[in-house]
Amino acid sequence: MSTSIVFYDIPSTLPNCCWSPNLWKSRYALNFKGIPYTTVWLEYPEIEEKCKEIGASPTRNKPDGRPHYTLPMIHDLATGAVISDSAKIAAYLDATYPDKPMLMPAGTAGLHRAFEDAAHALISPIYPYGLPAAHKNLNPVSAEYFRRTREVAWGKTLEDLTPKGDEDAVEWKKLKDGFGKLDEWIRVNGPESPYFMGDTPCYADLWTAAYVMWIRLVLPGKWEEVKSWHEGRWAKLLKGLEEYETVL
Amino acid sequence: MSTSIVFYDIPSTLPNCCWSPNLWKSRYALNFKGIPYTTVWLEYPEIEEKCKEIGASPTRNKPDGRPHYTLPMIHDLATGAVISDSAKIAAYLDATYPDKPMLMPAGTAGLHRAFEDAAHALISPIYPYGLPAAHKNLNPVSAEYFRRTREVAWGKTLEDLTPKGDEDAVEWKKLKDGFGKLDEWIRVNGPESPYFMGDTPCYADLWTAAYVMWIRLVLPGKWEEVKSWHEGRWAKLLKGLEEYETVL
Numbered sequence: 373m374s375t376s377i378v379f380y381d382i383p384s385t386l387p388n389c390c391w392s393p394n395l396w397k398s399r400y401a402l403n404f405k406g407i408p409y410t411t412v413w414l415e416y417p418e419i420e421e422k423c424k425e426i427g428a429s430p431t432r433n434k435p436d437g438r439p440h441y442t443l444p445m446i447h448d449l450a451t452g453a454v455i456s457d458s459a460k461i462a463a464y465l466d467a468t469y470p471d472k473p474m475l476m477p478a479g480t481a482g483l484h485r486a487f488e489d490a491a492h493a494l495i496s497p498i499y500p501y502g503l504p505a506a507h508k509n510l511n512p513v514s515a516e517y518f519r520r521t522r523e524v525a526w527g528k529t530l531e532d533l534t535p536k537g538d539e540d541a542v543e544w545k546k547l548k549d550g551f552g553k554l555d556e557w558i559r560v561n562g563p564e565s566p567y568f569m570g571d572t573p574c575y576a577d578l579w580t581a582a583y584v585m586w587i588r589l590v591l592p593g594k595w596e597e598v599k600s601w602h603e604g605r606w607a608k609l610l611k612g613l614e615e616y617e618t619v620l
Numbered sequence: 621m622s623t624s625i626v627f628y629d630i631p632s633t634l635p636n637c638c639w640s641p642n643l644w645k646s647r648y649a650l651n652f653k654g655i656p657y658t659t660v661w662l663e664y665p666e667i668e669e670k671c672k673e674i675g676a677s678p679t680r681n682k683p684d685g686r687p688h689y690t691l692p693m694i695h696d697l698a699t700g701a702v703i704s705d706s707a708k709i710a711a712y713l714d715a716t717y718p719d720k721p722m723l724m725p726a727g728t729a730g731l732h733r734a735f736e737d738a739a740h741a742l743i744s745p746i747y748p749y750g751l752p753a754a755h756k757n758l759n760p761v762s763a764e765y766f767r768r769t770r771e772v773a774w775g776k777t778l779e780d781l782t783p784k785g786d787e788d789a790v791e792w793k794k795l796k797d798g799f800g801k802l803d804e805w806i807r808v809n810g811p812e813s814p815y816f817m818g819d820t821p822c823y824a825d826l827w828t829a830a831y832v833m834w835i836r837l838v839l840p841g842k843w844e845e846v847k848s849w850h851e852g853r854w855a856k857l858l859k860g861l862e863e864y865e866t867v868l
Contacts, residue, residue: 479809482816484808487738576731
């Protein structure tokens with residue numbers, strides 16, 4: 373197969389450029405499937421125009437009701453398909469390339485969606501930590517856009533968003549407990565199970581690793597602590613998926 | 621295989637006797653596996669003594685810290701195992717009888733646990749409706765126990781527990797939205813998909829059906845409405861699983 377997929381990502385000043393958890397979900401997915409692709413890097417203000425140009429669908433509406441175009445997005449030149457949204461990209465890759473390793477093995481797409489909804493609620497305390505930290509690693513044109521849009525969405529400055537003092541203790545504990553629940557789900561397969569479906573990674577693992585990667589990349593101080601959570605579960609997860617970290 | 625499993629259930633005055641969602645989870649599971657079993661009916665005040673007698677583990681602690689013994693419980697005379705808790709019973713049946721249809725197909729036990737945690741949170745608005753209604757169908761000795769313990773747990777009388785007026789509208793909408801999310805998860809497999817894993821029922825379907833069955837049995841007026849939710853999804857679910865409703 374030739375390099376037929378174009379993957380649109382948002383750059384940063386970090387060494388490997390890719391930084392966003394939603395983008396990591398799709399990059400991990402592409403690498404896991406073993407489908408060759410090339411990355412096109414778009415700064416935030418460039419996303420909407422490119423999405424419209426290649427015929428992407430908006431993924432949701434902006435607060436003012438206008439269509440909102442977001443990355444990740446792939447353009448599969450072999451089929452002409454343009455897909456936005458990490459969950460839809462994963463489903464598309466499995467449906468279109470079933471001869472490659474399955475992200476969501478037979479019949480598990482619905483259970484994966486349940487997992488995503490539940491896991492996202494559990495680890496959502498990460499955002500007030502991750503967003504301000506991510507902002508520091510963006511190029512100026514994206515940093516301006518990111519600050520402006522996130523400050524409207526959250527109703528506070530990025531500086532005020534980061535939990536401090538007692539709120540920090542409470543919110544950080546919530547995050548740890550959230551990851552603790554994910555750890556429990558993995559352990560259902562047995563005490564030594566490394567992944568949500570046992571010995572082989574599935575999309576739920578890549579999804580989770582995308583957030584762990586975010587912590588490692590933009591919150592290096594916190595990462596030192598997270599590495600020791602749940603018997604080193606999350607450091608081992610990234611290690612186990614290291615071969616899918618490549619930024620093509 | 622002989623009738624080697626004893627299944628402990630709580631009786632009611634309803635025609636088929638079995639009424640509790642947690643008990644239906646395990647009864648559906650036994651019937652789905654096709655494992656012959658006999659039911660021993662225990663009124664609430666009889667549960668603890670029987671559990672201790674056959675060596676069951678408590679499933680949790682009571683508010684005062686003492687061990688709490690609950691049904692469902694199975695005693696597998698073929699292996700000597702005594703298992704309490706519907707999730708543990710399902711896992712045991714799959715592990716011990718892998719030649720029978722799998723409740724949680726290969727690798728999906730962890731994703732099933734994620735499903736259960738998420739789905740339980742979504743449909744928990746059912747309890748303030750279902751508990752008072754269930755109480756009306758219990759035999760006197762269980763009804764007294766049920767009222768006493770539930771009123772302590774919820775901090776109000778069963779009569780006050782049922783949402784009324786504005787609260788009813790809000791809570792009933794929450795329940796419908798919760799089932800709506802489950803409907804979304806099923807639809808991930810395709811618009812015609814009847815089950816969480818596609819064309820074949822899995823434990824997530826039996827788990828959900830157990831709550832739908834509870835509505836049908838103890839809230840017949842509400843059931844008339846629920847039947848029409850989500851294009852008749854829940855009526856069709858019970859119909860599809862009808863062969864596993866047998867009370868042996």
